[in-house]
Amino acid sequence: MRPQSLISRRVAAAAVSLVLAGGAAACAGPQSGEDTKDKGGNAVGAPGKPQKGGTLTILNAEPQSDFDPARLYTSGGGNIPSLVFRTLTTRNRENGAEGTKVVPDLATDTGRPNADATEWTYTLKDGLKFEDGTPITTADIKYGIERSFAAELSGGAPYLRDWLVGGEKYQGPYKDKKGLDSIVIPDAKTIVFKLRKPEGDFPFVATQTQFVPVPKAKDTGVKYEEHPISSGPYRVVSNKNDGERLSLERNPHWDPKTDEERKAYPDKVEVYSGLDSAVINQRLSTSAGPDSAAVTTDTNLGPAELAQIGSDKALADRVGTGHFGFTTYLAFNPKVKPFDNIKLRQAISYAVNRTSVVNAAGGSTLAEPATTFLPEQKVFGYTPYDHFPAGPSGNAQKAKELLKEAGYPDGITVTLTHSTQQNRQTSPEVATAVQQGLAAAGITVKLQGLENGAFNEARWDVKKTPGFFISRWGADWPSGGPFLAPIFDGRQIVTNGSNYNHAQLNDPAVNKEIDEINKLTDQSAAAQRWGALDRKIGEQALDVPLFHPVYKRLVGKSVKNVVISDWTGVLDVSQVSVK
Known part of the structure; x- marks a missing residue:
């Protein structure tokens, strides 16, 4: 995506x-x-x-x-x-x-x-x-x-x-x-x-x-x-x-x-673009003149704006909530030591403080904690599981036990790569929240922030992929296939272009199951199989799901018929009325 x-x-x-x-x-x-x-x-x-x-x-x-x-x-x-x-x-x-x-x-x-x-x-x-x-x-x-x-x-x-x-x-x-x-x-x-x-x-x-x-x-x-x-x-x-x-x-x-x-x-x-996000939300809030019949298809409300709107019922009634199939997660590249050690990956999975991460992503209004790679929507095949139950704030004791089993009784220092872009998904704030959570378990995290272009180049280049970094994924349509296949199908590993299988997993059993599910035209049956596959892959601790974003968007005061589907997560402009 x-x-x-x-x-x-x-x-x-x-x-x-x-x-x-x-x-x-x-x-x-x-x-x-x-x-x-x-x-x-x-x-x-x-x-x-x-x-x-x-x-x-x-x-x-x-x-x-x-x-x-x-x-x-x-x-x-x-x-x-x-x-x-x-x-x-x-x-x-x-x-x-x-x-x-x-x-x-x-x-x-x-x-x-x-x-x-x-x-x-x-x-x-x-x-x-x-x-x-x-x-x-x-x-x-x-x-x-x-x-x-x-x-x-x-x-x-x-x-x-x-x-x-x-x-x-x-x-x-x-x-x-x-x-x-x-x-x-x-x-x-x-x-x-x-x-x-x-x-x-x-x-x-x-x-x-x-x-x-x-x-x-x-x-x-x-x-x-x-x-x-x-x-x-x-x-x-x-x-x-x-x-x-x-x-x-x-x-x-x-x-x-x-x-x-x-x-x-x-x-x-009439579409006007190239505007500052704060200006967009201010114009929608004020709703003066033509702006009373205005919407946005790409600008979310932030925590501060939501706090202000919360005290104004008239404004709050103009905020739509959307969910899109998207997951922000910690990605491991087991080709890079020490992340080839599954015990270490499991320790990190237990140590993550999701409450701190969610707060860094804008709070519970804008982010929902995740323990599954698939989004929490039936259409994707969502099957609840938590192979490494860390609780809301991390399980430091269990993480320390696994660190010892991994050969690091005195702790370990690792590097976490992230984007410096302020996007509330792979941002420095999210990286810092991960760093602080892992510190409680004896895992010292050094942060490596890269400009967004360099960050994407690094995480998508199979030769440069870091061992530990923050990534995100969204599906092009609501199904488990476009969510799991690019990330875990070994045949989709790209050696001379953009590679999304960060772990470079090439498991014949996983590949075969993907092929079998793709044959199904009954999407309900396919969804169940995608959910089971997500659960099975999750046992390998190749990633640590962090949160699923929530979208909050304001509309002008004259806008009627607001429709927000779980396919896009945003207002559908083909449905709105402005009279």
């Missing part, structure tokens, strides 16, 4: 930064006039029935750059791309766990697999049109996928390169006019994908922007991002400074009868 505020790269991509692939018809979001509630059961946003009209303002810190479906990553830019782009499938636009389901979008269902899930077939709905009124066909979807393979349009999720037959060699339509034989279009409404191996999670991948239809005649290559052709409820009017200032207005050829997910209440959407 991509290492950014929420989300996922090679599942960050191979995600930071999820669910039941069924054939059920798309479910609508909250019904008109229904109060939207956060995970605590509290109503969020302005009361009253949502109405069409008005202008939605989005205030963000990060620009919505690379606004080309080939270059966008699943979680990038919050929900903004889904206002313009539609895909074969999409996420269910509902609150909480219901929002982790895959539902049809351009397709009539979530996909029809063959017996071993190596082939998936989709049929397009009737009446689909681009912003210029021309019909959307499967040829447009095939071309949109193929152009995502072009080197000049890199940046999107990598799954299709790994999954499609011939995908690893294909260079895109600008170099290879023939196209991918593994994407078959028998007719204008049918498309078939032929995979190298079983992939029960394919309906989740079909939600990604690489599946956005692109008319070949309108493709302008690297300039396409300036005016991509809309298949969704809004079209791009202007795109300035690579997404820093983005203006959207209604697409007159979008038919809501073909789209049960996007409500598209506002007439216009």
Whole structure:
């Protein structure tokens, strides 16, 4: 997953930064006039029935750059791309766990697999049109996928390169006019994908922007991002400074009868980016003028802001709470001594003071302590376990006993590498909290802080990976597969690029189980297997889960119909009303 505020790269991509692939018809979001509630059961946003009209303002810190479906990553830019782009499938636009389901979008269902899930077939709905009124066909979807393979349009999720037959060699339509034989279009409404191996999670991948239809005649290559052709409820009017200032207005050829997910209440959407986070939250709090109809898709509230809001009920009623599949953890590289000693890894696992770590991450309102690698959501396959019960503040006595068994009766000094970026996840404050907790058990921790770019380079380079460091992982969709496979599948160890299997675990039994689960198209059955695998891997003490983040975001005082799913953890801009 991509290492950014929420989300996922090679599942960050191979995600930071999820669910039941069924054939059920798309479910609508909250019904008109229904109060939207956060995970605590509290109503969020302005009361009253949502109405069409008005202008939605989005205030963000990060620009919505690379606004080309080939270059966008699943979680990038919050929900903004889904206002313009539609895909074969999409996420269910509902609150909480219901929002982790895959539902049809351009397709009539979530996909029809063959017996071993190596082939998936989709049929397009009737009446689909681009912003210029021309019909959307499967040829447009095939071309949109193929152009995502072009080197000049890199940046999107990598799954299709790994999954499609011939995908690893294909260079895109600008170099290879023939196209991918593994994407078959028998007719204008049918498309078939032929995979190298079983992939029960394919309906989740079909939600990604690489599946956005692109008319070949309108493709302008690297300039396409300036005016991509809309298949969704809004079209791009202007795109300035690579997404820093983005203006959207209604697409007159979008038919809501073909789209049960996007409500598209506002007439216009104005995106302002490159803003300071404190300024964003202050503007949302004050809600003056256009800011009363404003939201953010990338800026969280901090501890100090939450403390201030807590004493103001009117403001508190405008704070939405979100959960995204994400884990911050201590990572070990057993190839580096002394971390090849499992007794030492176990000692560290017992010594961690999670209360101090959670406080360093913003407190219990913004972080939930973790003892499992998988997030605490059923859809991932969450199975409770705590192989090294440290309690809230660490078990120093048990850690000392294991240190003695490891050959360090007088304690040991180790180095913990972390990022110097203030992100409340791998920050110096979190590192210091770990340091203090381990000190009680006789483990002296020297902190090595690296600038974020250097930190990522170190932890992802298999030749440079430190023996002990703080890492984080988020899934590109709500399933155990994109959470566990990149971190623990030995075949995903990358020796000449970004490697996420920090422990370099290459256990044939683990690899085989991953393959077996990937064959399952019953996501409930798959989730149970992912949870069991997480529990089994956890016995090896290859990591120490620390916490799962919680997202708290403020909306303007006129914003209604706040929907926050467990897929993204943030407000869904396709659902809000500002009148």
